[in-house]
Amino acid sequence: MTDHSARTLVRRQAAGTSRRAGALAATAAAALVLAACSGGGEGVDTGAGGGAGGGDGSGGTLVAAVSAQPDQLDPHVTSAYASFQVLENVYDTLVVPSPEDLVMEPSLATGWETSEDGLTWTFTLREGVTFHDGSDLDAADVVYSFNRIIDEELNPSFRFADVASVEEGDGGTVVITLTQPTPNLLALIGSYKGLAILPEGAAEDYDLTTEAVGTGPFALESSDASGTVLAAYPDYWDGAPTVDGVEFRYITEPAAALTALQTGEVQWTDNVPPQQVEALESDDAVELATVESVDYWYFSMNYDVPPFDDPAVRRAIATAVDREAVAEAATFGAGQANQTAIPQGSFYASDYAPYPSDTEAAIAILEEAGVQTPIQMGLMVTDELPASVTAAQVVAAQLEPIGVEVSIQTEDFATWLDRQSQGDFDAFLLSWLGNIDPFDFYQSQHITDGASNYQGYSNPEVDALLEEAAVETDEDARKALYDEASAIIVDDASYVYLYNPDVVQAWAPGLSGYTIRADRAINFEQVELP
Numbered sequence: 001m002t003d004h005s006a007r008t009l010v011r012r013q014a015a016g017t018s019r020r021a022g023a024l025a026a027t028a029a030a031a032l033v034l035a036a037c038s039g040g041g042e043g044v045d046t047g048a049g050g051g052a053g054g055g056d057g058s059g060g061t062l063v064a065a066v067s068a069q070p071d072q073l074d075p076h077v078t079s080a081y082a083s084f085q086v087l088e089n090v091y092d093t094l095v096v097p098s099p100e101d102l103v104m105e106p107s108l109a110t111g112w113e114t115s116e117d118g119l120t121w122t123f124t125l126r127e128g129v130t131f132h133d134g135s136d137l138d139a140a141d142v143v144y145s146f147n148r149i150i151d152e153e154l155n156p157s158f159r160f161a162d163v164a165s166v167e168e169g170d171g172g173t174v175v176i177t178l179t180q181p182t183p184n185l186l187a188l189i190g191s192y193k194g195l196a197i198l199p200e201g202a203a204e205d206y207d208l209t210t211e212a213v214g215t216g217p218f219a220l221e222s223s224d225a226s227g228t229v230l231a232a233y234p235d236y237w238d239g240a241p242t243v244d245g246v247e248f249r250y251i252t253e254p255a256a257a258l259t260a261l262q263t264g265e266v267q268w269t270d271n272v273p274p275q276q277v278e279a280l281e282s283d284d285a286v287e288l289a290t291v292e293s294v295d296y297w298y299f300s301m302n303y304d305v306p307p308f309d310d311p312a313v314r315r316a317i318a319t320a321v322d323r324e325a326v327a328e329a330a331t332f333g334a335g336q337a338n339q340t341a342i343p344q345g346s347f348y349a350s351d352y353a354p355y356p357s358d359t360e361a362a363i364a365i366l367e368e369a370g371v372q373t374p375i376q377m378g379l380m381v382t383d384e385l386p387a388s389v390t391a392a393q394v395v396a397a398q399l400e401p402i403g404v405e406v407s408i409q410t411e412d413f414a415t416w417l418d419r420q421s422q423g424d425f426d427a428f429l430l431s432w433l434g435n436i437d438p439f440d441f442y443q444s445q446h447i448t449d450g451a452s453n454y455q456g457y458s459n460p461e462v463d464a465l466l467e468e469a470a471v472e473t474d475e476d477a478r479k480a481l482y483d484e485a486s487a488i489i490v491d492d493a494s495y496v497y498l499y500n501p502d503v504v505q506a507w508a509p510g511l512s513g514y515t516i517r518a519d520r521a522i523n524f525e526q527v528e529l530p
């Protein structure tokens with residue numbers, strides 16, 4: 001038996017023990033959730049008694065109200081923000097964005113070196129890290145995790161387009177060899193938990209759609225339609241969390257989530273009614289925080305469904321949309337209209353704005369192209385993200401005068417994701433969250449056959465520009481390439497960009513240790529309850 005096989009056997013034996021123990025814990029936790037969680041109904045005793053807990057039973061349980069249930073828990077497969085709200089606290093990556101400025105910093109890797117030609121990156125792994133199943137982290141786990149994404153072409157696989165190999169190096173290191181210099185490699189492998197490090201063989205040892213085994217500050221106890229429960233992991237490499245656990249409750253309606261916070265039923269929520277943000281700033285029953293995000297909201301039309309394959313139709317629709325009105329309705333001032341993806345505060349932002357929000361001009365585009373109206377458009381949204389419904393209602397009203405009759409199709413988020421992946425839509429409206437590098441804003445969404453190019457867009461000129469920008473090491477030159485690519489994307493209306501929202505979150509007075517972040521990553525390991 002080789003070392004690899006022996007190690008895998010030990011892991012599988014540990015996994016069996018962990019599963020049996022986990023099943024008992026999950027049963028108890030599920031009973032607690034079923035008894036106590038009714039989507040914003042009766043209040044419960046959360047055990048939030050204050051004091052530093054460190055996972056020893058004295059720190060209490062943080063109850064967090066979120067708007068949606070995870071679609072699944074495999075970090076390499078899911079693309080749902082509701083899943084990553086949970087997984088952010090369960091898994092780690094080699095590197096991680098800093099909370100303050102999103103600059104990549106060490107996590108499971110303590111440092112890295114780059115060869116002179118920029119093609120070889122060597123990462124030194126942190127010692128003394130254990131997974132929630134009790135096994136030790138080593139280089140084989142990193143190699144397995146990244147190669148699983150690459151070999152199975154899983155959701156983040158496009159991030160490894162320039163990776164020639166991922167191999168174990170000497171002395172507890174991992175060596176990533178590239179086909180060409182990749183200046184944003186750290187962001188590619190660490191910007192979100194889709195790049196999580198799993199134990200070697202995890203996909204065979206666990207059902208990762210419903211189970212999780214990470215190195216993060218919390219371990220999964222249970223997750224079902226009633227809620228998700230995490231328990232503090234006492235052997236976390238960066239110190240045990242202060243609270244004993246986190247309970248995520250799914251409260252879709254923002255008003256209900258806010259009421260739960262104000263009455264003490266929950267201690268944290270990011271599902272804040274936008275129309276109440278201004279009033280909440282003077283409400284002593286909550287602490288409110290906002291920060292400019294790195295997100296964008298948009299809608300996109302299916303290039304395989306006539307007449308949306310006609311660029312004149314797409315441009316007319318883009319011309320008719322009043323983005324300021326959409327942003328105001330959806331965010332009540334907590335968002336900035338934009339005709340491109342990247343927020344204006346970024347070095348990579350563009351001021352390109354070719355669409356005048358002009359109904360008459362939009363009608364003229366359709367008439368000149370000989371397009372017959374009325375045009376029927378099904379616009380897919382999800383009620384688990386209420387802003388999508390509000391934005392769609394405004395867009396529908398704006399398109400009616402140009403002869404586009406919009407039918408808003410409201411789905412639960414799991415169905416929304418399934419229809420998107422199947423191409424079963426005329427158009428869909430949603431947001432992209434947590435972008436850091438310009439690559440994140442544009443690459444997979446608009447390059448031909450990109451992993452997130454569900455609309456079916458293909459432009460060889462855009463492909464060439466995005467591929468060149470991805471490896472350009474000069475920052476000014478890189479920005480120029482992305483400016484050019486984004487202008488063509490906007491002209492082609494691959495996405496009709498709407499606005500960049502602020503991050504708005506609220507928590508109980510006296511709760512400390514939590515940092516609101518521009519990338520919406522939710523980290524609870526340092527939280528102390530009042």
